[in-house]
Amino acid sequence: MAYFLQQLINGLTLGSIYGLIAIGYTMVYGIIGMINFAHGEIYMIGAFISIIAFLVLGLAGVSYVPLALVLVLLTTMFFTSIYGWTVERIAYRPLRGSPRLAPLISAIGTSIFLLNYVQIVQGARGKPMPPLIQGGFTVYESGGFGVRLSYLQLLIIVVTFALMAGFTTVIATTSLGRAQRACEQDIGMAALLGVDVDRVISTTFMMGAALAAVAGLMVTLYYGVVDFFIGFLAGVKAFTAAVLGGIGSLPGAMLGGILIGLIEAFWSGYFTVEYKDVSVFVVLILVLVFRPTGLLGRPELEKV
Amino acid sequence: MTAASGVAVEKRAQTPLYQAALFKDAILAALVATLLALPLVGMQTYDIGGGALGIRTHLDRVVMIAAAVFVGRLVWRLRPRRHRRAKTSGDTVFSRLAAWSSRQTSLIAVAGIAFAVALPFLPFSSRYLIDLGTTVLIYVMLGWGLNVVVGLAGLLDLGYVAFYAVGAYTFALLARDLGFTFWESLPFSGLVAAGFGVILGFPVLRLRGDYLAIVTLGFGEIIRIILLNWSPVTGGPNGISDIPRPSFFGLPFTRSAPEGVTTFQQFFGIEFSPNQRVVFTYFVILALALVTNMFTLRLRRLPIGRAWEALREDEVACRALGINPTNVKLSAFGIGAMLGGFAGCFFATRQGFISPESFTFSESATILAIVVLGGAGSQIGVVLAAILLVSLPELGRAFAEFRMLLFGAAMVAIMVWRPRGLLAHREPSLRLAQRSRQGLLS
Numbered sequence: 038m039a040y041f042l043q044q045l046i047n048g049l050t051l052g053s054i055y056g057l058i059a060i061g062y063t064m065v066y067g068i069i070g071m072i073n074f075a076h077g078e079i080y081m082i083g084a085f086i087s088i089i090a091f092l093v094l095g096l097a098g099v100s101y102v103p104l105a106l107v108l109v110l111l112t113t114m115f116f117t118s119i120y121g122w123t124v125e126r127i128a129y130r131p132l133r134g135s136p137r138l139a140p141l142i143s144a145i146g147t148s149i150f151l152l153n154y155v156q157i158v159q160g161a162r163g164k165p166m167p168p169l170i171q172g173g174f175t176v177y178e179s180g181g182f183g184v185r186l187s188y189l190q191l192l193i194i195v196v197t198f199a200l201m202a203g204f205t206t207v208i209a210t211t212s213l214g215r216a217q218r219a220c221e222q223d224i225g226m227a228a229l230l231g232v233d234v235d236r237v238i239s240t241t242f243m244m245g246a247a248l249a250a251v252a253g254l255m256v257t258l259y260y261g262v263v264d265f266f267i268g269f270l271a272g273v274k275a276f277t278a279a280v281l282g283g284i285g286s287l288p289g290a291m292l293g294g295i296l297i298g299l300i301e302a303f304w305s306g307y308f309t310v311e312y313k314d315v316s317v318f319v320v321l322i323l324v325l326v327f328r329p330t331g332l333l334g335r336p337e338l339e340k341v
Numbered sequence: 342m343t344a345a346s347g348v349a350v351e352k353r354a355q356t357p358l359y360q361a362a363l364f365k366d367a368i369l370a371a372l373v374a375t376l377l378a379l380p381l382v383g384m385q386t387y388d389i390g391g392g393a394l395g396i397r398t399h400l401d402r403v404v405m406i407a408a409a410v411f412v413g414r415l416v417w418r419l420r421p422r423r424h425r426r427a428k429t430s431g432d433t434v435f436s437r438l439a440a441w442s443s444r445q446t447s448l449i450a451v452a453g454i455a456f457a458v459a460l461p462f463l464p465f466s467s468r469y470l471i472d473l474g475t476t477v478l479i480y481v482m483l484g485w486g487l488n489v490v491v492g493l494a495g496l497l498d499l500g501y502v503a504f505y506a507v508g509a510y511t512f513a514l515l516a517r518d519l520g521f522t523f524w525e526s527l528p529f530s531g532l533v534a535a536g537f538g539v540i541l542g543f544p545v546l547r548l549r550g551d552y553l554a555i556v557t558l559g560f561g562e563i564i565r566i567i568l569l570n571w572s573p574v575t576g577g578p579n580g581i582s583d584i585p586r587p588s589f590f591g592l593p594f595t596r597s598a599p600e601g602v603t604t605f606q607q608f609f610g611i612e613f614s615p616n617q618r619v620v621f622t623y624f625v626i627l628a629l630a631l632v633t634n635m636f637t638l639r640l641r642r643l644p645i646g647r648a649w650e651a652l653r654e655d656e657v658a659c660r661a662l663g664i665n666p667t668n669v670k671l672s673a674f675g676i677g678a679m680l681g682g683f684a685g686c687f688f689a690t691r692q693g694f695i696s697p698e699s700f701t702f703s704e705s706a707t708i709l710a711i712v713v714l715g716g717a718g719s720q721i722g723v724v725l726a727a728i729l730l731v732s733l734p735e736l737g738r739a740f741a742e743f744r745m746l747l748f749g750a751a752m753v754a755i756m757v758w759r760p761r762g763l764l765a766h767r768e769p770s771l772r773l774a775q776r777s778r779q780g781l782l783s
Contacts, residue, residue: 072555085381089386092395123373128753128756132757135761138497139761141497141554141713142714142752143753143756143757146753148749150749153743159385159386160385160386160387162388164394165394167393273559273562276555277555311566311569311570315562315566317559318560318562318563321555321559322544322545325545325556326545329547
């Protein structure tokens, strides 16, 4: 029981991170119907920027941890969202309305470019990050095995849910959110009714990148080491999460992320660590075969 | 028309209002570049020992990047522009080239094959060049194989490398455990890969484009992870080595043969040279690639090939006409997988050593990029893109660390420039009351 609870906590933490990345995929897919393959790399860039921001703040003498965290969060979100904007502007916007495969190849090219860019400017070695938030509390104890919830895990889960709630509100109530929902339903019609489609898409990319940046910051804090290669697998898993939850659906992305995190944690806890990635893909295939729209997705109408 | 619009651009550039807007635009671009470069280029982290990091600032580089972007943006906006007819037609030179290449397929095919056959005997040819040619041909073959799935049937496959891996490992295992030679196991590699293609295809082919893409990507990763972790059989990360080389009708290419075996050079009474094997390997892949090409071109004219293309264009209409989409897609998947398996088998014999490292996602991405960059469905386009993508990193060896960076940038640039691929020019495969022109490559 205790072991189960511990895996549950670990899975929730991991799942929150996947969920944050998955939102970026699902929002972009919902609006322009493409897989933004470079999103995993954006998340990796977010992780790097967060480390650099921590170092700069350390040099500047900011030693109060909550203040440092907030500052790092804001700077990371800012700089990473500019990367998101630039990627959309250079690699995707010229390809709007071209055959479906073209943006995908462009996205893969962007991903290769960003990966090597970070490797060149920051080096190939893993970047260590000393633990910033230590300690935690024991939630439950039985038979000498304590279930620990660290403050960091709590922080990750709380921040994720707060951001999730915030973004849902933005999309449900603001005029930007209304424009985004309009574009998701019918991009041509939205343009005819005076929605600045280019701006909405740019903003969507920036929002997605900002959330991926938060995920990058969380991973930096959680694992304490970042290298230039983390983007690919995290990106694939987050996309899996988005598909699992039903692509285009915001709560679906979050739910999918948490499920993927739980599956991974339980699989490595009870079966083999080596095959934990296989478990994620097997679940994905099963879901798509039996419920192709994902858990919370709407069935897609086939137009003739 | 062209000259007139050129004049118009110059006139526009002279008005002060336009110049101000131009400068504003360039300054904005430079500002974005500064913000992009500031954290990652401007502040380089480095180890200071004891698991801690220090920061080196490179503000000079940030300034240089910003200046370069500013100038680049200005030049880009002021470049002499010709009149643009349609947005997607891109540069007219390549459009004409594409149209020309689709008219002159037999000419290009004959010239290309003649060059490929003559390559090892040309005066400037070297072992390095033949090796490079072999690599290009492997990718050409893979590209043609994937073209069946992506270009003809319109199914997006991001895990094609899985079948390549299955083919390679089938041969490696058959050779290690049962002593098969290359030629004996070639059909088995294809069959096993096709089997995997059908097994994977069966449950997932009901899915639509992008879902299919992500599932195939997942499948590719599953195969790689299994190869990596199933050590007793696959050798894990160490892979399998000592894979036999191909022989020329049973004559091996070695300096000295064991008792009772005649080597190639003994049989023909010539001097031994290590180049003989390299050249022979090159011809083997050339033959395999050409067979692949003829095979797919023939298939394309059979009912099954017509069904693939019809399905790509409109699935609902196909179903209404009584075509079973599952069977048709499954056949495309299986045949594509089989061709990948053949290529994998050749890869194993050429390298003599395989490990899961050779079958990563970036391999799948490269193959897909070759198909799409070349212009999906165009056989010559695949060759052109394979030459480009394989030799680009090779040429870039001079500035080694930047080559993959340029590779990624080139992929984006080509797509933005010609979204339908370099040699995209779609001719209808059937015409009314006119004999269709189809050469060896079309």
